[in-house]
Amino acid sequence: MSTDELSVPAALAPGAExxxxxxxxxxRNGEPVVDAREVTRHYLLGRDTVVEALRGVSLTxxxxxxxxxxxxxGSGKSTLLNLLGALDRPTxxxxxxxxxxxxxxxxxxxxxxxxxxIGFVFQQFHLLARTSARDNVALPLVYRGAGRRERQRRATExxxxxxxxxxxxxxxxxxxGGEQQRVAIAxxxxxxxxxxLADEPTGNLDSQTGTEIMELLQDLNARxxxxxxxxxxxxxxxxxxxxxxxxxxxxxxQDRASASALAPAPPASGPADAEPSEGSPPR
Amino acid sequence: MxxxxxxRVAAGAIAANRLRAGLTALGVVIGxxxxxxxxxxxTGARSEITGQLEALGSNLVFAVPGGFExxxxxxxxxxxxxxxxxxxxxxxxxxAGQAEVTGTLTSGEQARGPAGQTGVSxxxxxGSYDAVTDTDVTRGAFFSxxxxxxxxxxxxxxxxxxxxxFGERDPLGQQVTLAGVGFEVVGLVEExxxxxxxxxxxxxxxxxxxxxxxxxxxxxxxxxxxxxxxDALPGVVDEVEASLAQSIDEDRFSVLTQDDILGxxxxxxxxxxxxxxxxAGISLLVAGIGxxxxxxxxxxxxxxxxGLRKALGARTRDxxxxxxxxxxxxxxxxxxxxxxLGIGLAEVAEAVSPLPAEVTWWAIALAFGTxxxxxxxxxxxxxxxxGRLDPAVALRHE
Numbered sequence: 001m002s003t004d005e006l007s008v009p010a011a012l013a014p015g016a017e018x019x020x021x022x023x024x025x026x027x028r029n030g031e032p033v034v035d036a037r038e039v040t041r042h043y044l045l046g047r048d049t050v051v052e053a054l055r056g057v058s059l060t061x062x063x064x065x066x067x068x069x070x071x072x073x074g075s076g077k078s079t080l081l082n083l084l085g086a087l088d089r090p091t092x093x094x095x096x097x098x099x100x101x102x103x104x105x106x107x108x109x110x111x112x113x114x115x116x117x118i119g120f121v122f123q124q125f126h127l128l129a130r131t132s133a134r135d136n137v138a139l140p141l142v143y144r145g146a147g148r149r150e151r152q153r154r155a156t157e158x159x160x161x162x163x164x165x166x167x168x169x170x171x172x173x174x175x176x177g178g179e180q181q182r183v184a185i186a187x188x189x190x191x192x193x194x195x196x197l198a199d200e201p202t203g204n205l206d207s208q209t210g211t212e213i214m215e216l217l218q219d220l221n222a223r224x225x226x227x228x229x230x231x232x233x234x235x236x237x238x239x240x241x242x243x244x245x246x247x248x249x250x251x252x253x254q255d256r257a258s259a260s261a262l263a264p265a266p267p268a269s270g271p272a273d274a275e276p277s278e279g280s281p282p283r
Numbered sequence: 284m285x286x287x288x289x290x291r292v293a294a295g296a297i298a299a300n301r302l303r304a305g306l307t308a309l310g311v312v313i314g315x316x317x318x319x320x321x322x323x324x325x326t327g328a329r330s331e332i333t334g335q336l337e338a339l340g341s342n343l344v345f346a347v348p349g350g351f352e353x354x355x356x357x358x359x360x361x362x363x364x365x366x367x368x369x370x371x372x373x374x375x376x377x378x379a380g381q382a383e384v385t386g387t388l389t390s391g392e393q394a395r396g397p398a399g400q401t402g403v404s405x406x407x408x409x410g411s412y413d414a415v416t417d418t419d420v421t422r423g424a425f426f427s428x429x430x431x432x433x434x435x436x437x438x439x440x441x442x443x444x445x446x447x448x449f450g451e452r453d454p455l456g457q458q459v460t461l462a463g464v465g466f467e468v469v470g471l472v473e474e475x476x477x478x479x480x481x482x483x484x485x486x487x488x489x490x491x492x493x494x495x496x497x498x499x500x501x502x503x504x505x506x507x508x509x510x511x512x513x514d515a516l517p518g519v520v521d522e523v524e525a526s527l528a529q530s531i532d533e534d535r536f537s538v539l540t541q542d543d544i545l546g547x548x549x550x551x552x553x554x555x556x557x558x559x560x561x562x563a564g565i566s567l568l569v570a571g572i573g574x575x576x577x578x579x580x581x582x583x584x585x586x587x588x589x590g591l592r593k594a595l596g597a598r599t600r601d602x603x604x605x606x607x608x609x610x611x612x613x614x615x616x617x618x619x620x621x622x623x624l625g626i627g628l629a630e631v632a633e634a635v636s637p638l639p640a641e642v643t644w645w646a647i648a649l650a651f652g653t654x655x656x657x658x659x660x661x662x663x664x665x666x667x668x669x670g671r672l673d674p675a676v677a678l679r680h681e
Contacts, residue, residue: 078679087594087675108598115596126591126678130299142288143596187595 031099033194033227034061039093041079053079055250066221066228068241076250081231085197086114115143119188123200125180127172134168137187158186178209198230293609307577308617310570315621315650317563322646323629325556327639343541344519346506365535366503377526382510382519385415386503388494395460396448403444404486407494415509423455423470431490438466442474443484571657578610578665590677603670610662618654
């Protein structure tokens with residue numbers, strides 16, 4: 001079999017039960033946060049050179065799970081991140097967020113999905129300069145038409161979660177790298193997403209601060225029940241996740257994933273397994 | 284995204300690049316200022332001239348040298364005027380009992396009085412000038428036709444001429460010297476005001492034949508006829524044409540009513556104003572290109588921010604409207620400053636220069652509306668480019 005089917009059992013996600021308790025929990029319960037089947041992504045380079053960045057990836061992230069995707073540069077990590085973040089659409093295969101197939105969604109609906117379901121944490125933090133920590137955190141709420149007072153209240157709450165509410169009026173330039181990443185995490189959390197997608201979250205931080213940021217992310221995953229996918233090239237960071245999915249040459253490495261102590265064997269009954277002949281990826 | 288929030292974000296983006304935004308808006312400022320100023324001056328000139336014409340009264344008929352509609356004919360123009368003092372006398376006789384007739388001959392001359400000397404407009408005219416042009420004589424009396432016919436050396440002064448030549452003295456009965464010849468002042472006329480910086484009150488009116496003799500010419504520049512009522516105008520026009528045609532070739536003169544002149548003057552000045560405004564409008568167009576250029580730079584610089592906003596849930600529409608509002612705000616602010624400067628300069632021009640200026644609401648609306656239109660037209664391209672950015676690519680933009 002040429003593709004990898006990896007599923008992270010909900011039981012491994014410590015926050016799954018807690019997640020069911022809050023407002024969005026009912027939606028999270030049952031449907032996987034992300035469900036990718038035989039996903040490929042090809043780019044056209046120049047006139048007729050096709051780059052197969054992803055060559056058939058299947059991946060299921062249940063609510064509250066913590067998964068790391070680890071691989072060197074050029075492995076297809078960034079392409080996978082774009083897809084898992086609903087920033088891009090697959091060339092083939094199906095990609096579902098809480099049961100909604102991106103193929104059925106318009107660009108505007110995809111934007112709304114990013115707004116409500118996904119929280120991004122970037123390596124470069126991506127905070128708006130000359131904008132207070134609180135207004136940075138409140139930014140996603142702007143795009144759902146929330147009033148100023150509500151935005152400020154929820155942004156302050158989110159900053160509380162990352163222990164930075166006392167720095168809410170500071171601009172990014174006045175914050176340390178670790179603090180900036182905490183603000184970015186608060187921004188990712190403010191819309192109460194189902195999925196926290198962290199792209200090299202410690203890449204621009206010293207190791208001590210990096211460890212603190214990973215602890216914070218793990219804590220939020222455990223406490224708030226938000227599924228956490230960390231994409232990294234750093235094996236140490238990847239090792240923090242109960243499930244590690246190595247990626248190489250555009251495919252998830254099943255052997256190494258299976259060898260991971262915490263990852264269970266792929267479940268025998270998944271939709272992808274039901275039709276094993278389907279979707280042999282282009283090579 | 285709420286529109287109030289879009290305006291706030293756009294204002295923040297402009298504030299973050301004050302110098303650049305200011306320089307870009309400067310083009311709009313200058314464009315709007317020019318449009319307002321030039322339209323104001325054009326409108327002012329038009330109302331000043333039409334005001335002067337209307338002040339003469341609405342029942343006037345003019346006979347002027349040359350063709351009117353088709354431009355000057357050969358032999359046209361005041362210097363080759365076909366009218367003579369005799370023709371005016373004949374016309375007055377023909378129209379006796381129907382309409383008042385006068386003629387004028389104008390020349391710039393040096394005049395001297397007890398208080399000093401000055402350049403004046405010397406008018407040669409007939410005794411019915413005051414009645415035809417509806418000019419009030421404030422002191423003394425206008426000279427009579429008998430004075431005019433005999434070439435008696437009497438003069439009527441405008442207020443400024445009286446002041447320059449006689450100062451505090453009473454000019455009545457005194458002598459004023461015009462081109463070296465003495466005239467006795469018999470009357471003073473009311474104030475006529477200033478047109479384009481020329482003081483119309485700096486005038487000396489003398490009998491027509493005396494003036495012809497003095498200047499050594501036989502012509503009369505303009506024939507003026509006052510009809511008793513607007514209803515009588517068409518009949519009077521026909522009579523004047525028929526009477527003058529007895530002694531003068533029909534191609535060498537035109538007979539016009541005040542409405543004819545107002546119409547043509549209005550058309551000419553209206554066209555002039557439009558052309559001036561259009562030239563100013565070109566500067567607004569250039570300003571718009573500058574806005575477009577800077578907005579493209581701004582989109583390019585903020586590619587990562589756009590990627591981030593899209594990742595956080597901004598739709599294409601949110602990003603497009605954000606940048607469109609930024610362009611509109613830039614042009615709107617520039618437009619407001621330009622309006623202020625344009626109105627201010629128009630007021631200054633009106634106050635201190637001979638140029639008349641009249642700021643009208645439609646000039647303000649046109650200039651400001653155009654600046655906003657420029658913002659929309661030239662903001663669309665950068666805004667669409669921003670909105671179309673692929674978030675995955677934009678986020679990794681270096």
